[in-house]
Amino acid sequence: MSMPIDAWTKAAVNAKQNAQCLAVLFLSLFLALPQRLVAAEEQWILDQSTLTYHVSHPLHQTEGVSHAARGKGVCHEEQCDFLIAVPVKSFDSGDSNRDLHMLEVTKGAEFPLVTVRTRLPESDSKSATIHADLEVQFAGQTACYKQVPFQLTPQGSEIKIAGTIPATLSDFKIGPPTLLTLPVKNEIPIRVEMTWRRQ
């Protein structure tokens, strides 16, 4: 049994149309997929950081500085989750005795890291100022700071972020350390300066 020539021609045209459809489908998938992959894979890495806590005492104004923070941000569906962690031990106030005392009152040996978590819209990276809700874990306690302002300065593929977290000792149930029986102030603002790199 053989097919008539018309039927062969019709079948050949259908096959050609199907192939074109498939080609268009593959092409559209090929064009669309990488964008989706790029969007899903966007990450931010903390390149450099300077965290400075400030302690006020009637006789002293002390600052402790750390450059040891590590951080990462993972973006998905236009939201980025950031995690920053810094060892409590890494803060240097210029005096080893004071640093050990700080480590003791903040339970730094038992809870060795300070962690900060936040979620930001991806579009915030284009703003000059952002307001972040921060969840800070420190000394075995968790404190939340709402709408903390940070200034953003884009520099090529990097962004510099600067701001101050209005932390207090009581937020983390830390008894104020004393010097010559005089306690330090409850406020310990933490100045944050970070450089983030898009990956």
Place this chain on the structure above:
Amino acid sequence: MRERMAKLAACAVLMIFSLATPALRAQEAAATLSGRVADSSGAAVPNAKVSIRNLETGQAADIQTDRTGTFNLPKLVPGDYEVTVSVQGFAVKADKVTLTAGATLTYNATLTALPAEPQPQSPASSGANASPGNAPSLQDLGFSPAEIKGSPKEQALLERRTHMLKIHQRLGLITTLPMIASVATSINAGGRDTSNTDRTVHMILGSATADLYFTTAYFAIRAPRVPGTRSRGPIRFHKAMAWIHGPGMILTPILGALAYSQKNNGERVHGIAKAHGPVAIVTAGAFGAALLSVSLKF
């Protein structure tokens, strides 16, 4: 001779009695802290760490809850304590309690569960599979388990160190009072026309200074060292000054005793005893500098 021996024996008995009494009293009037640790549903939390710290003495102890979530800490010195309850998966709970002599205080803690920690991810997988549920974790940041894990033992060491140094600091401040008074009274004690009373007052103040000084020094010397820590900053100067005022505080009373004896014999202060004044001034100066170095920022 017999009378002297009797006096000595009486002193010894008095000393033993004064040393033994607080210990006996502490044993007799010991307090107990007991209780139960549960989660928000009321279910027992076993193996939770219950730590207590005496807020006055800094003495610390800890215990783990048993299978029923209960714990019992007997033989505690009455006073104000900080109680901390910690266990993985729950927020740390801390409270202050007061233990009274001979009583058992029941402390029940209800812990709040923490939200589940994000699962560890490899850097390669974390991007493509990123979702709000798999935010970065500490392992993603490259922290090793040793860096994340706390050390209650090291914390206890730090607390003991701080406690001893706080006493050192307070005693050091108190020592300055008789020291200043000794320097002030030395003007009347060392001159040509000095009375026995002036010298005696100076000697008593000097002795009080020396006693307080060596007690102060004891708490600094016996404070535990933290391994791997090098002295930096003003504390180095503070410690360096101890090499001057330490020997000075040994020499000053010896030279003072010689000068006192010479004066009482109607002699002029002579020989090595003449160094009493200058040594005392250098010692007081070094002590003051050590105090200021950790009190004021230069």
